[in-house]
Amino acid sequence: MGNACNTITFNAAQCDGCGLCMTACAETKGSARIQVLPAEDKTYALSLCRQCGDPHCVSTCPTGALTKDVDTGVIAWNGDKCVDCLLCTVGCSYAGISLDAQTRRVVKCDTCDGAPACAAACPTKALRYVTTARIYNEVRDWEDLFAPGLSGCQGCNTELLMRHTMRRVGPDSVLATPPGCVPGMGSVGFNGLAGTKVPVFHPLLTNTAAMLAGVKRQYNRLGREVTAIAIAGDGGAADVGFQSLSGAAERGEQMLFMVIDNEGYMNTGMQRSGCTPFGAWTSTTPVGPESRGKSQDAKNLPLIMMQHRCAYVATASTAYMEDFYDKLDRAIQAAKTGFAYLHVYSPCTTGWRFPADQNMEVARKAVETNFVLLWEYTPGQGLRFTHAPDNPLPVTAYLKVMGRFRHLSPEQISHIQNKIEENSAFVTSLAQSAAAQA
Amino acid sequence: MNSASVAERPAPVSEKKPKYMLCEGNEAAALGVALARPDMVALYPITPQSSLVEHLAKLVADGRMDADVVEAEGEHSVLSVLQGATLAGGRTYTATCGPGLAFMFEPYFRTAGMRLPMVMTIVTRDGITPQSVWGGHQDAMTVREVGWVQIYCESVQEVLDTTVMAFKIAEHHDVMLPVNVCLDGNYLSYGSARIEMPEQAEVDAFMGGKDVNWHVALDPLRPMAVDPMTGNASGSGPATFVRYRKGQCRGMQNALKVIEEVHADWGRRIGRHYAPLVEEYRLDDADFALLTLGSMTGAAKDAVDEARAAGRRIGLIKIKTFSPFPIDALQRALRNVKALGVVDRSVAFRWNCGPMFQETLGVLYRLDRHLPAQSFIGGLAGADITVEHFHRVINDTEALMQQPERIYHEPVWLNEKD
Numbered sequence: 001m002g003n004a005c006n007t008i009t010f011n012a013a014q015c016d017g018c019g020l021c022m023t024a025c026a027e028t029k030g031s032a033r034i035q036v037l038p039a040e041d042k043t044y045a046l047s048l049c050r051q052c053g054d055p056h057c058v059s060t061c062p063t064g065a066l067t068k069d070v071d072t073g074v075i076a077w078n079g080d081k082c083v084d085c086l087l088c089t090v091g092c093s094y095a096g097i098s099l100d101a102q103t104r105r106v107v108k109c110d111t112c113d114g115a116p117a118c119a120a121a122c123p124t125k126a127l128r129y130v131t132t133a134r135i136y137n138e139v140r141d142w143e144d145l146f147a148p149g150l151s152g153c154q155g156c157n158t159e160l161l162m163r164h165t166m167r168r169v170g171p172d173s174v175l176a177t178p179p180g181c182v183p184g185m186g187s188v189g190f191n192g193l194a195g196t197k198v199p200v201f202h203p204l205l206t207n208t209a210a211m212l213a214g215v216k217r218q219y220n221r222l223g224r225e226v227t228a229i230a231i232a233g234d235g236g237a238a239d240v241g242f243q244s245l246s247g248a249a250e251r252g253e254q255m256l257f258m259v260i261d262n263e264g265y266m267n268t269g270m271q272r273s274g275c276t277p278f279g280a281w282t283s284t285t286p287v288g289p290e291s292r293g294k295s296q297d298a299k300n301l302p303l304i305m306m307q308h309r310c311a312y313v314a315t316a317s318t319a320y321m322e323d324f325y326d327k328l329d330r331a332i333q334a335a336k337t338g339f340a341y342l343h344v345y346s347p348c349t350t351g352w353r354f355p356a357d358q359n360m361e362v363a364r365k366a367v368e369t370n371f372v373l374l375w376e377y378t379p380g381q382g383l384r385f386t387h388a389p390d391n392p393l394p395v396t397a398y399l400k401v402m403g404r405f406r407h408l409s410p411e412q413i414s415h416i417q418n419k420i421e422e423n424s425a426f427v428t429s430l431a432q433s434a435a436a437q438a
Numbered sequence: 439m440n441s442a443s444v445a446e447r448p449a450p451v452s453e454k455k456p457k458y459m460l461c462e463g464n465e466a467a468a469l470g471v472a473l474a475r476p477d478m479v480a481l482y483p484i485t486p487q488s489s490l491v492e493h494l495a496k497l498v499a500d501g502r503m504d505a506d507v508v509e510a511e512g513e514h515s516v517l518s519v520l521q522g523a524t525l526a527g528g529r530t531y532t533a534t535c536g537p538g539l540a541f542m543f544e545p546y547f548r549t550a551g552m553r554l555p556m557v558m559t560i561v562t563r564d565g566i567t568p569q570s571v572w573g574g575h576q577d578a579m580t581v582r583e584v585g586w587v588q589i590y591c592e593s594v595q596e597v598l599d600t601t602v603m604a605f606k607i608a609e610h611h612d613v614m615l616p617v618n619v620c621l622d623g624n625y626l627s628y629g630s631a632r633i634e635m636p637e638q639a640e641v642d643a644f645m646g647g648k649d650v651n652w653h654v655a656l657d658p659l660r661p662m663a664v665d666p667m668t669g670n671a672s673g674s675g676p677a678t679f680v681r682y683r684k685g686q687c688r689g690m691q692n693a694l695k696v697i698e699e700v701h702a703d704w705g706r707r708i709g710r711h712y713a714p715l716v717e718e719y720r721l722d723d724a725d726f727a728l729l730t731l732g733s734m735t736g737a738a739k740d741a742v743d744e745a746r747a748a749g750r751r752i753g754l755i756k757i758k759t760f761s762p763f764p765i766d767a768l769q770r771a772l773r774n775v776k777a778l779g780v781v782d783r784s785v786a787f788r789w790n791c792g793p794m795f796q797e798t799l800g801v802l803y804r805l806d807r808h809l810p811a812q813s814f815i816g817g818l819a820g821a822d823i824t825v826e827h828f829h830r831v832i833n834d835t836e837a838l839m840q841q842p843e844r845i846y847h848e849p850v851w852l853n854e855k856d
Contacts, residue, residue, distance in 0.1 A: 174526075174656045183667065191674050194663035199656040201525070201664035204544055207518035210510065214478065214522025214530075215656050217506050221477055221528065226658055244518060247511030 002053075004136035005073025006129065008109070008116055010046040014126035017044045024121035025109075031100050033109045034118050048118075049096030049109040051075055056091035057108075066097075073133075074111055082106065125390075132322050142167040145197045150185040155349040155356025157318045157363070158260050159185060162231060164321075165258060166198065168328050173227040174215050175200040178208045178241065180233035182260070184267040187231075205236040209248035212255045220254070227335060228255040234275035235265045238301045249308040249339045256335035259301065262348040270351035274299040277371075278419065279412045281404040282351070292407060297419055302343040303427070306377045311338025314376035314386075317345050319363035323386050327376055334378075345372045353403025362401050369398040370424045371416075375431065382434025383427065395420055457635040463594045463626035466633055467533065467559050467619065468493035470601025472503040473641040474557075477528035480508040480516040484538040485571045486623040487561035491533060505531075513542040517558075521545060524554040525656040525664065529605065529648055531556070535623060536563030536577045543581070549616045550585030550686060552665065555608035555650050556616040559601065560588075562732070563623045564784070564819045572820025573623030575732065575784040578760075579793040585686050587617040587693050588761035590732040594631040597621050599710055602641055606700045609650055612692040620760075622733040622783075624820050629733075636708050644707050690762040697759055715764035717756040718771050720746060724753025726777035726835050731757050731794055734781060734816075734823045741828030752832055757794065768801045776842070777810050778802075779835030781828075781852075783817040791815075791849050799846075810838040810845075816852030827852045 015036060022032040035047035051073050058066045058075060065081035066088060068074075077097075084105060088097050097108040109116075111129070119129040145166040152159045158181055166175065175198050177187040186195035188202050203211045208230045216228035237245055237259045245257065264282050265271040272282040277298045281287050285294040306313045312334035314327040327342060334340035347354070347362040354362055366372040370392040377383045395417045399405040408416075461469070467490050471479065479498075481491040497503040506523075510516045513534050520530035534542060539560060549556055564574030578588060587607060591597045597619070604617040621627060651657070654664055668675030694715065701714035719739055721727060730738045735756045745752045755771045757764065772778065782792020789796045791813035802809050814831050816823040830852070838844060 171661075172658045174658065188663045189666045191669045191678065192666055194661075194666070196663060197661060199658055199661045199664070201656060202667075203518070204548065207514060207521075207545055210515035210518035211522040211525075213508065214480075214519035214524075214528075215526045216522075217508065217519075218477060218523040218526035218528040221506055222526075243512060244515045247515055250511070251509070 003071060003073070004133040005051065006111075006114065006131045006133045007051060007073070008048065008111065008119055009128050009130050010048070011126045011128075012039075012043050012045065014124045015044040016124055018123065020121045020123060021118035021127055024117040028112060028117040029107070031102060031107060033107050035095070047095040047098075049075065049092075050094050051109075051111070056093070057088035057097050060087045060091040062087065072111075072114070075108065076110065077106060077108055079105065135321055135325055139164060139167055143171065143197070145171065147186065147195045150187075150195060152181070152185045153348075153350045153356075155359050156181070157359045158182065158262070158346055160318060161260055161344060161346065162187070164325075165229075165231065165328060166196075168325070169227050169229055169256070169332060171198055172225065173198050173229055174212070176203050176208050176212050176228075176230040176232070177201070178203045178230070178232050178236045179205045179267070180236060180265075181262065181267040182231050182233070203230075206241045207244045208232050208236060208241055209253065209255065209257060210244040213248050213251070213253035216254050227332065229335070230255065230257045232257065232259050233265075233267070234259055234261040234263060234301065235273040238274040238299050246308065249305060249310050249341065252311070252338045254335055254338060256331050256340045256342065258331075258342040258344065260344050260346045261301070262346045262351065263298065264348070264351055266348045266351040270348075275301060278416055279405060279408050281353075281407065287407045292409065292412060293404075300423070302341070305341040305343070306383065308339070309379045310341050311335075312340040312376070312378055313343075314341075315343045315345070315372065315374055317363045317367055317372060317374060319360050319367060320374060320387055323374060327386070330376070347402075351404070354401055358401065362398075365393070365398040365401055369393045369395045370420050371395060371398050373424065373427050375427060382437065383430040384434060385431055392424075457637075458632055459635060460630055460632055461594065462489065462628050462630045463597045463621050464490035464561065464628070465493045466594045466598040467601050467621065468497060469635065470598040471531050471557075472497050473636065473638060474531075474602050474605045474645060475529070475642075476505050476531045476605075478506045478508065478520060478523040478530045480510050480519045480530070480532045482510055482513050482516050482534070482538065484513070484535055486563060486573065486627045487533050487535045487538070487559070490559065490561060490627070513538040514545060517542045517545040517549060520556055521549060521552065521554055522656070524556055524650055525552075525654065527651045527655065527657070529609075529650060531558070533559035533561060535561045536571075537566060539577045539581065546581065546586070547584050551682065552654055553614040553686070553689065554616055554654075555605075555614055557601070557604045557608055558616065558618055560618050560620045561623050561627045562620050562783075570819040573625055573627075573783075574818050574820065575620070575782070575793075578618060578620045579784040579786075582761050582793065585615065585690070586761065587613070587615050587690070587697075587759070588620055589617065589697070589759050590620045590757065591626060592733055592735045592756065592758075594626060594629060595633045595710070596712060597626060598633055598635075599704060599708070599712070602636075602644070603700050603704050606645060607693060607697055609648070610692075610696045610700070611649075611652075613689050613696050614653060615686070615689045615693060620732065625733040634710075640707055644703065693762055694759070694764060713756070713758060715757075715759045716767040716771050717758060719754040719756065721753030721755065721771060721775075723751060724775065725751040726839055727753045727755050727772075727775045727779070728828065728831060728835065729755045729757065729778060729780040729794065729798060731760065731781075732783065734783065737823060737825050738781065738828045741825045741832060744825070745829070745832050750832070750836065752836070760794070763797050765801055765804070768798065769804050772801065772805060772809065775809065777835050777838035779812050779814055779831045779838075781814045781816060781823065781831055783815075783823075785815060785818075791846070795849075808843065810841060810843075812838060813846065813849040814852055815849045818853065821853040821856065823852060
């Protein structure tokens with residue numbers, strides 16, 4: 001299997017045609033290898049080399065002047081071999097390689113050796129340089145510890161989280177998957193067929209952290225190094241299981257407790273939990289003449305866990321896997337000596353009512369609107385943001401991509417927006433206070 | 439401690455000097471736990487159990503017991519922590535009572551289902567409303583149908599000895615069930631008496647090796663999915679479930695024999711003998727009998743002795759092992775009895791009687807004759823059941839012999855007018 005490669009991505013919806021990317025490219029390279037062109041309905045289209053996996057430019061070049069680097073993915077142009085036939089420009093569907101009017105030779109993007117000037121110059125983040133390739137390249141060789149074909153809903157990203165997390169944690173572990181979507185997918189298996197290659201169990205919904213604490217302590221007593229990990233839902237962690245979670249955190253039990261927060265009891269029919277946000281439709285906060293969704297705000301579980309002064313606390317999102325992987329590594333380390341808590345926001349295609357192919361986009365919008373804040377905490381360093389949008393979008397950009405908020409009144413939307421500002425200001429003050437003490 | 443180190447320990451010395459001490463029942467339980475060398479104890483205080491966990495914490499703090507102590511945030515987590523430890527191969531112990539037992543009901547139910555050989559003392563306490571922190575059997579009786587072995591003690595010495603034996607019973611491969619050692623709140627928990635401490639080496643030899651998770655484990659060296667989902671009725675799920683339940687019932691029935699064997703072994707090695715299931719006291723030529731449970735039995739035996747001195751042909755039956763219910767042993771004990779008075783320290787609401795009386799009715803059905811019986815309920819909320827109370831029980835029960843066809847109707851409430 002070939003390497004995955006970092007790449008420049010373009011989000012047309014965020015491009016306002018300012019052209020700063022072209023200027024930056026021209027200043028760096030002498031002439032612009034990127035073009036932003038007016039398209040239909042006042043949008044813009046991108047003309048830029050995609051560094052294709054099966055590049056037509058390379059295959060049509062008669063002299064071997066174009067070659068693809070299998071490690072970086074970049075298609076390089078060799079001026080010494082090029083005979084200026086321009087066949088490559090005909091072969092490219094993206095106008096990614098073109099004739100430079102001044103030099104009378106072709107030019108194309110080389111990603112500035114992994115630090116593209118265009119993406120750095122883009123004020124709207126329509127252009128981004130995505131560097132998650134290393135994750136794929138590292139992870140692919142680790143053993144997948146789940147059975148193929150887990151029975152999640154179409155488009156659910158929890159399976160992704162389970163597989164990636166356990167690949168990283170590895171086989172010397174004991175996995176707790178309390179009742180919810182994770183065992184619903186078959187982690188503990190059905191009728192005697194196990195879904196996992198490591199020791200796995202259903203705790204009760206209520207006692208996950210306590211059972212894991214007992215497992216881990218006994219292995220400590222035996223002198224064996226075993227990672228105790230829970231992959232739990234928000235209901236079992238924030239509501240009925242909170243006592244055992246809080247108790248284990250207070251005692252500093254050595255474990256990695258990961259909450260996949262889909263903001264409700266989704267496995268059992270999409271009922272409200274303490275993590276369900278204000279205004280959201282659930283099957284127990286329905287919409288009707290006397291009800292407009294949930295009438296209370298969500299409990300901020302990661303902040304509550306931070307107040308336990310756990311060895312490590314972080315929030316994460318599947319739209320930012322690099323960030324997630326960094327935090328997972330730190331959480332695994334922290335779990336060797338204390339309580340590590342990882343809170344992953346996980347959009348639910350079924351319960352939140354959005355198309356199955358939109359999960360990552362919904363997760364991304366949550367972060368871009370500050371509906372979800374990505375941060376990490378250690379007792380020594382305090383809280384710091386790991387990915388904060390410079391110019392957060394209005395919350396409507398998030399609310400409108402799913403059905404569970406479609407009934408909201410302007411007053412409800414403004415309540416949610418106000419709560420976002422309030423929460424953001426509060427967490428920012430924590431980060432500033434930590435930075436001031438550093 | 440592994441089994442090899444057990445085998446190397448010296449054999450009991452027959453010419454040893456007995457080691458006596460004065461202690462309360464809760465301390466005797468803690469000393470019994472220490473003798474059994476658990477890997478982990480989880481603690482949460484509740485009256486009248488609290489001094490028991492204090493004694494345990496102190497034993498560990500003083501270096502007299504090598505166990506991991508988990509000061510959990512509630513009884514629910516107490517039992518859950520121990521489930522995890524047992525699944526990882528540890529010998530585990532805790533104690534609770536009353537509301538604590540109610541709060542841990544969810545993992546309590548599951549401990550038996552997973553066949554985890556844990557030992558938990560119930561320092562029995564009456565139920566709430568009105569609020570009562572005093573002794574009574576209502577807590578243990580309420581969970582008698584959940585699949586734990588339940589053994590009741592009569593004396594402080596028996597608390598110590600039975601606590602050690604409980605581990606051996608629980609971990610026996612034919613049983614593999616959790617065991618409750620029940621001792622009466624207030625009367626045994628705080629009642630002090632002289633006890634004789636067994637030698638650690640003798641107890642080690644008695645206990646043998648430890649193998650608590652051979653059947654179910656959370657161990658990366660032998661990965662398995664613990665407690666899988668059973669599918670719906672279209673597949674093999676219900677059949678799997680039936681095997682679990684049937685296995686639990688078989689384990690309970692096996693426990694009857696194992697409890698007898700373990701008590702016999704303890705008697706041989708340590709020199710103290712107890713009737714493991716049902717004790718018969720002055721019963722051989724008795725015309726009528728009392729049936730008792732736990733610490734009340736001392737006063738009951740005194741009353742029986744006095745009645746015997748007055749020429750009345752009365753005997754006593756004490757149940758030690760309440761769960762599994764010792765059906766055959768009780769049936770044997772009732773072979774010549776013509777009237778029976780059953781004294782309970784708790785209430786069976788549905789039958790308007792005591793729970794032990796209700797259970798006994800099932801045994802009476804196995805007799806080929808009608809045996810008139812009366813339910814007496816006493817000792818609720820810490821009330822004392824005195825010798826005088828038992829004389830009333832004896833009088834009422836003797837009177838039953840004049841009414842051989844009498845069918846039970848109402849309980850006698852012993853402490854109602856104290």
